[in-house]
Amino acid sequence: MKTSFLLSSLVPAAAGVFQPSAHAAVREHLELEATLLAPYHGDARGARPDARTFTLSFEYPGLSGRRPVTWRLDLVAPSGRRVARWQGRVALVGRPADAAVRWTGSVAGHRPAPGVYRVRLHAASGAESVDQAWDIAVGALPAPALPRFAPLATGHARMLAVPAAGALPYTVYYGNLHSQTRDSDGGGPVDTCHGAQDPQSAPYGPDAAYPYARRHGLDMLMVSEHNHMYDGSDGTNPDADPAKARAMYQAGLATARDFSAANPGFLALYGMEWGVIGNGGHLNIFDSDELLGWERNGKGELIADTETPKSDYAALYALMRQRGWTGQFNHPALAGQFVVNGTPLAYTPDGDAVMALCEVVNSSAFSNSENEGETRRSNFEQACDKLLEAGYHVAFSSNQDNHCANWGASYSNRSAVLVPAGAPLTRASFLDAVRARRVFATMDKDAQIVFTANGHLMGERFDNAGALHLQVAYASTSGRQAATVAIMEGVPGRNGDVTQLSDQADVTTTPAPGAHFYYAKVTQDDGKVLWSAPVWVAQAALP
Template sequence: MKTSSFTSSLAWTRCFVFAAASFLHLAAGAAPTAAPHEHQEFEAMLAAPYHGENRAEARTFTLSFDYPGLQGRRSVHWRLELVAPDGRQVARWQGQATLSGRPLDVPVRWQGRVANRPPAPGVYKVRLRAASGSEEVEQAWDIAVGSLPAPALPSFAPLPGRRGQLQAAPAPGALPYTVYYGNLHSQTRDSDGGGALDACRGAQDPQTAPFGPDAAFPYARAHGLDMLMVSEHNHMYDGSDGTRADADPAAARVLYQTGLQTARAFNEAHKDFLALYGMEWGVISNGGHLNIFNSDELLGWEKNGKGELLADTLTPRNDYGALYSLMRQRGWIGQFNHPSLKDQFKVNGVPLAYTADGDEAMALCEVMNSTAFSTNDKEGETRRSNFEAACNKLLEAGYHLAFSSNQDNHCANWGASYTNRTAVLLPAGAALSRDSFVAALKARRVFATMDKASQLIFTANGRLMGERFDNRGPLQLSVQFANGAGRTAATVAIMEGVPGRNGMVTQMASAAVVSIVPSAGPHFYYAKLTQDDGKVLWSAPVWVDQAAD
């Protein structure tokens, strides 16, 4: 690593932009047309220890860079900033590194001082901005500095969990829901996942890995998950990352239907688990990935050499407005996967653009992922990405979204690479099924957690997170938390925004219970809680239309 000046003209944004380099996948028969490799991309992640070392504030931040499939060398320019609670930048490091086909970690040491003095206590933000060529990534995490008082939390009767999380039966006065923990983003050999852990080094060539959905569902269940979504890339059902001229449309459609049937059969045999099979629609280059959870139709745009559609239903590539309209018409529900602030989910040329159809169809936004190519099967993966800024931009655009936290597994460790989960609340006594799951997503009864043993419930005047309602007069917001492994809350933040404003989400309060009188008009609020070990939970928002007095 060599320290250097940083080019100030770089337009820093958070993104997951993939390289536009073409690649040719040769297979028996005809070769596919050239297309950007879905996972040949610049990756940058930040690990920021929440607490300092040995009661001091000093700690080492780790910057992780990679470019899967890289041939040759690529330069990386990076800048790391430490931002105080009042928004001032109080420290900065910058440098450059060279990628040459292997992951690269760059340690950055902070001695725990600001202007050669002990820093004032508070919650600081560590922000990484990195670029390689035209690709840019931004990551940010909070850290605790100094001795911070633990937030006072209201008493909370935890929700029962399906398979032993927290308590097995409702406590007196508990909300009438059961919480289910799952991973709602993963791949198998039906597209570019399913690689054996001892050989998995990234995305697999489509349909070549040893493990399919028939292996993924029992693996996830055996590792304690309540739900697994196998979300295969919709344009890989011809067995390529491009388009095979000799592809058989019937074979592509049959493969998708076989995956659906595998999920149905597993659910029938295991009533305590929800196997979901569907698609991750779209491409990253000038596009964006999203999951569709409940489509029995394979959607696509690719055609073989005879002009035959390699899917059930035609959906034009990168036309998100048309896709949202079709999803709303069909009753399909979706999730924005690892959203970028730049050049993704465009409608009429506008990234992260709002449409009424999209608002109806899209229910979730991934706020955090563990790295897609992890081979860790002990829940110890340290490489993680944060997408809260892009999710907030979608909320400010007007979308009604709950946060999710997934793993995007491409290796055969479905749900086991880290402790993060998406938690879904089903009515007490309701069967765990695709229908009840979709109903919960439509109600946004969801929270995202980096700790599978934790619960976060957020209410507004007693109304549960995910609800939309009119209000007059005071609004009491309440954050409720529980952990089944002895962890406690270190900090609480109540975040506030305005749907349709296209502005910035800001922190409104640092207490777990607050009473306010909002200004007239629409608002949304959500809770963000950090545990004493630095793991974060995000509630779904509540949406309030405040009447004028």
């Protein structure tokens, strides 16, 4: 039996319109943001140890006026049945707003059956909507049996300075592959930063970002500046000097090269975050030495090196393939982004050839935390699954999209790449790892996940006949344990739903003939999640 709840004590929404802020810098981020904090474990107190409080956070950066938001929160049992619902409304008036939802730990007055439940948030304001989902543990769950795993060496001594005996021949490097500085709308001082900056107005640029990230234990930092802000505006500056914009981009590339050369073991990357949010979608290009753009100044001069039509993703993918560039889907939404021929998250062969990563988790882009304490985190697994089902060969990444001068420090999440043991971390070895999809996403910088299929490492594509042995390996040096394991499966090109194959770390299956992909998730006992890269299997029909 489904139970439903309505919260009526929240701030009532009022009809009305909103106006953009007078500060032009925030127009790029003028969109509804909603996050869900769902504690993995209950309060563990008294007769209802599964009781907990869910925190819903809403924001509309740059808002001037009043913006109504409606939301609903569903609790879904392992069977897929919704067992509880809460609903409410808030009115945003230029500052973030939170709503607290208290779950007593019971369903229809009874203690629910143990299992992994899903908490789903849907928030809407006008035509905009945001969907978020996180898993929670209900009841006492047995710890999963994990295979013996010799952890990989890491760039920093958080795990092992040298590989353990029998370890895979790779070194893991952890970093943040999405951030901004003053070259676009980032680099704001932490003590006063609460959002995007006016382009090129903040004090801190790439020369400050790289040493900051290195001091905070990262092995790599990607500074990804908004490609359309090199004119010094979030709109189009009719007085922009194209030569100055191009020179700024080249200076950023030089800063990254020089810092990497002077600091072996740390990789400084510089590139662009291409696109816009409205009628668009942001993506990172890791390795373009050309500034791409569509804006022209009052004289009709292109404010870029190479012209790319705004929001034309098919054309961009084709150019990237021609140039040999590599990309990442940034915070992808389920609707209205990366549209080709009217279809969001649309597959193209060119896109598949160049897009290697999909952000599965971001911490808040406007966090000013420097102690990894940010609680606002967005989950994009549903959109990444849609891309995989469309046919993209993408691995998961987890980044911070920093706009304040706290590069990599807002939360403990990282993107991790596997570089062959003995090879230095360089732009070339990083790109080789990303193109091979030897990447995992983690919310815990002190943890590892490795996924194999018949001995093939995550990221690989291979032909198979007969049984398929899937194995998940996990390690942590911070005292954490794996609470749950999930092996997910899907079919590239089907455009359907990714489903869970198993809750075991070691499983053998015989796929149906045709194409399949599999990836693994490990949820730690503190609720932090790790995602492996998928493997892609072409299963032969039995004779």
